[in-house]
Amino acid sequence: MIERFYLKEYLGFKNVEIAPKSGLVVFTGPSGSGKSILMKSILSSLGADSCEASLCESSVTWDINNDDLGIENEDVNTFKYIKKEKARYFINNQSISKKVISQLTSKHLRHLSLKDFSDFENENLLLILDSRIQKKSHDIFTLKQEYKDTFFEYKKIKTQLEILEKEEKKIEELKEFASYEISKIEEINPQISEDEELIRIKKELSKKEKILEKISLANSIFENEHLVSSAIDALEVDSSFFDDSMNELRAMFESAEARFNALEDVNIEDVLNRIEEISGLKKRHGSVEEAIAYKEQKIVELEKYENIEITKDKLIEEELLLNKKVKGLASTLSKFRTKELKVFTQDLNSYLKELYLRDAQVILQDTELTEHGKDEILIQLNNTKLQKISTGEFNRLRLAILVLKSKFMRGNGGILMLDEIDANLSGEESMSVAKVLRQLSKHFQIFVISHQPQLTSMGEQHFLIYKDEDESKVLELNDKQRVDEIARIISGEGISKEARSFAKELLEANK
Known part of the structure; x- marks a missing residue:
C-alpha cells in the first residue's frame, strides 16, 4: 500500500502531503478542484503516468526484488518522479528508467480507468475457476502441475521430432556432405x-x-x-x-x-x-x-x-504416449472446470445483479492445448463481446471478476485506482459499486474519485480537494466534515437540512 504521498508544484497544487490508510480511500471535491490532477500525480510517482510536477513521491510497503533491480529493499520503499528539464524516476534515491519502474509497479498497481482486458485473460479466469475447485477439496492444483509437466515434456519431444523430420527430408544430402x-x-x-x-x-x-x-x-x-x-x-x-x-x-x-x-x-x-x-x-x-x-x-x-530411423521410431512412440497422457489430463481438468462453471456463472451474475447489470454469458470452449489445458473461458455481457460494451459496464463487470478473485487472496492484492467509476450511475447503481469496492478493500488499497454520496459515504478514509484563492489543497475530513461534504454533493453549495440529514444517515449506515 501507499503509506505517504507528497506532491510539489503541479498546476494548482503547491505542496500536498497525505497519509492514505488501507481500505477504501475516497477523494471528492467540486469540479475543477484538481481531483484527477492529484490522481495523475500519484500514478506518475509510480511510473504509471507522467505529469509536469516538480516532485511526486510515494512511500510504499511493497517488497522489491533487489536481485532483478539491484536495489536494496527497505521496510518502506520510496518512489520519486522529478520533472526539471526532463522526467527522472528514483527508487530509494537510486535512479531508474521509467520502463523498469513501470514493470515493477504493474505487479502491485491497477488503474481502472481504461478498458484493460488483463482481468479477462484466459489464464486469470482459469485461475479463479481452479481456485474455487481447489477450495471444494478437489486437489486440482496437483493435477494442474502434473498436466503442466507432462505438457512441456510432450512439447519438447514434439519439437525434437519436428526437427528430426525436417532433417530426414534432406538426410541423404547431409549424409553425403558429412562423408565428403x-x-x-x-x-x-x-x-x-x-x-x-x-x-x-x-x-x-x-x-x-x-x-x-x-x-x-x-x-x-x-x-x-x-x-x-x-x-x-x-x-x-x-x-x-x-x-x-x-x-x-x-x-x-x-x-x-x-x-x-x-x-x-x-x-x-x-x-x-x-x-x-x-x-x-x-x-x-x-x-x-x-x-x-x-x-x-x-x-x-x-x-x-x-541411426535416424531408430531415433525417429523411439520419438514417435514417446510422443504418442505423452500425447495420450496430456489429453487425458486435459480432459480431467476440463471435467472439473465444466462442473464448476455453472456455479461460477451464478456467482458472477449475482454480483452483476447487485451492480445493476444483466447476466453475463460464460462459455468454456475447447482450444489448442496450452500449459493451462485445453479450455478457454469467454465472457460476454448481454450477448455482446467485451470489446463492444460501454466503459461503465466493462468496469463494473471487471469489479465483479475482481471480487470473485479476491475470495482466494491470502494477502494484500496491491492498489486499485479508480477515476469516477460511479459517474453517470443512479444512486442505487452507485451504492452497488460502493458495496463491491468495500468488499474488495479487504484485499486492496483502493483510491477512488467520486461525485456520488453513496460511494463517498462508504469510504474508510475521505480526502477533500478544494480551491483556496486559486491554490488546490487537500484536507482529510473528520466525521462532521464528511457530513458537510456529502451534503454538498447531494444538494450543491446551498446545503439543505434534508441533504445534511441524508448524509448522516448514509454515514451511519455504512460505518
Missing part, C-alpha cells in the same frame, strides 16, 4: 604438430648444402688436434678442458651430419606439397586440432543420420 567432409580430412590425415615439424624440415633442407660445406671445411681443425695437445702438455697444463671441447665439437658436427644425411631421401617438393595441404586445412578450420575435431563431429553426425 570426413574423407577430405582423412585423405590428408593431419597429425597434431605435424605442420611445425614440416616447417622445421623445410628450413633445414634449404640450408643443408651450405651447412655441410662449412662443417667439411671446419673438420680440418681435427688434423692439428694432436699438435695442440702436445703444446699444452709441454706447458705442463691439464689438457682435459681442450679434449672435452674438441670432443663436444666433434659430436656436434657428427650429429649435424647425421641429421642432414637422414634428409637425403626427403623430397623438398613432397614437403612443400604437404605444407600446402596442411595450410589449406588450417585456413578452413583454424588449426590442425580444430580440423581433427571437426572430422570427429562429422563422424558423430554421420552415425546420427545413419
Whole structure:
C-alpha cells in the first residue's frame, strides 16, 4: 500500500502531503478542484503516468526484488518522479528508467480507468475457476502441475521430432556432405604438430648444402688436434678442458651430419606439397586440432543420420504416449472446470445483479492445448463481446471478476485506482459499486474519485480537494466534515437540512 504521498508544484497544487490508510480511500471535491490532477500525480510517482510536477513521491510497503533491480529493499520503499528539464524516476534515491519502474509497479498497481482486458485473460479466469475447485477439496492444483509437466515434456519431444523430420527430408544430402567432409580430412590425415615439424624440415633442407660445406671445411681443425695437445702438455697444463671441447665439437658436427644425411631421401617438393595441404586445412578450420575435431563431429553426425530411423521410431512412440497422457489430463481438468462453471456463472451474475447489470454469458470452449489445458473461458455481457460494451459496464463487470478473485487472496492484492467509476450511475447503481469496492478493500488499497454520496459515504478514509484563492489543497475530513461534504454533493453549495440529514444517515449506515 501507499503509506505517504507528497506532491510539489503541479498546476494548482503547491505542496500536498497525505497519509492514505488501507481500505477504501475516497477523494471528492467540486469540479475543477484538481481531483484527477492529484490522481495523475500519484500514478506518475509510480511510473504509471507522467505529469509536469516538480516532485511526486510515494512511500510504499511493497517488497522489491533487489536481485532483478539491484536495489536494496527497505521496510518502506520510496518512489520519486522529478520533472526539471526532463522526467527522472528514483527508487530509494537510486535512479531508474521509467520502463523498469513501470514493470515493477504493474505487479502491485491497477488503474481502472481504461478498458484493460488483463482481468479477462484466459489464464486469470482459469485461475479463479481452479481456485474455487481447489477450495471444494478437489486437489486440482496437483493435477494442474502434473498436466503442466507432462505438457512441456510432450512439447519438447514434439519439437525434437519436428526437427528430426525436417532433417530426414534432406538426410541423404547431409549424409553425403558429412562423408565428403570426413574423407577430405582423412585423405590428408593431419597429425597434431605435424605442420611445425614440416616447417622445421623445410628450413633445414634449404640450408643443408651450405651447412655441410662449412662443417667439411671446419673438420680440418681435427688434423692439428694432436699438435695442440702436445703444446699444452709441454706447458705442463691439464689438457682435459681442450679434449672435452674438441670432443663436444666433434659430436656436434657428427650429429649435424647425421641429421642432414637422414634428409637425403626427403623430397623438398613432397614437403612443400604437404605444407600446402596442411595450410589449406588450417585456413578452413583454424588449426590442425580444430580440423581433427571437426572430422570427429562429422563422424558423430554421420552415425546420427545413419541411426535416424531408430531415433525417429523411439520419438514417435514417446510422443504418442505423452500425447495420450496430456489429453487425458486435459480432459480431467476440463471435467472439473465444466462442473464448476455453472456455479461460477451464478456467482458472477449475482454480483452483476447487485451492480445493476444483466447476466453475463460464460462459455468454456475447447482450444489448442496450452500449459493451462485445453479450455478457454469467454465472457460476454448481454450477448455482446467485451470489446463492444460501454466503459461503465466493462468496469463494473471487471469489479465483479475482481471480487470473485479476491475470495482466494491470502494477502494484500496491491492498489486499485479508480477515476469516477460511479459517474453517470443512479444512486442505487452507485451504492452497488460502493458495496463491491468495500468488499474488495479487504484485499486492496483502493483510491477512488467520486461525485456520488453513496460511494463517498462508504469510504474508510475521505480526502477533500478544494480551491483556496486559486491554490488546490487537500484536507482529510473528520466525521462532521464528511457530513458537510456529502451534503454538498447531494444538494450543491446551498446545503439543505434534508441533504445534511441524508448524509448522516448514509454515514451511519455504512460505518
